[in-house]
Amino acid sequence: MTKTATTLNGLVQALNDGIDFYEHAARQTTNTAYQDLFxxxxRLKSMIAADLKAEIAHEGDSPDQDGTWLGSVRKGYADLKATLSKDSxxxxxxxxxxxxxxVLHAFRDALGGDQPPKVRELATRYLPEVQQMHDRMRALKKAKAA
Incomplete structure (x- = not known):
């Protein structure tokens, strides 16, 4: 597997973890605004992942279709926290x-000078969207804490 495909697969896995987690959270909440947001x-993560998978296939490698085991553990931990919390x-x-x-950290790492040019190009293209998703959830977290 090329370094480009390996690095892009890492980004795909991080995105897949988020895709699964957001879909799970949408099923768990009764708040329709949160369901829509999640x-x-x-969907945004799915679109980015699809483009990265296309590039991996173009490289002649097989794109990852799943997330990571750590993503599954985090989702389980979130379920536990939600069960024990007054505000799930x-x-x-x-x-x-x-x-x-x-995800933001993974995309920023992909901008590194030792990354292949195609990886840096795709990370640069999608970093603004990834940053916006991050900022949206951070603002929502702060609003819920207030």
């Missing part, structure tokens, strides 16, 4: 914001 975030939505939002931190 599903929108999932706040628990999910906090955990989703942490997931956004992970």
């Amino acid at each position: 599903l929108k975030m999932s 939505d706040a628990a999910y939002i906090g955990s989703l914001e942490e997931q956004e931190d992970r």
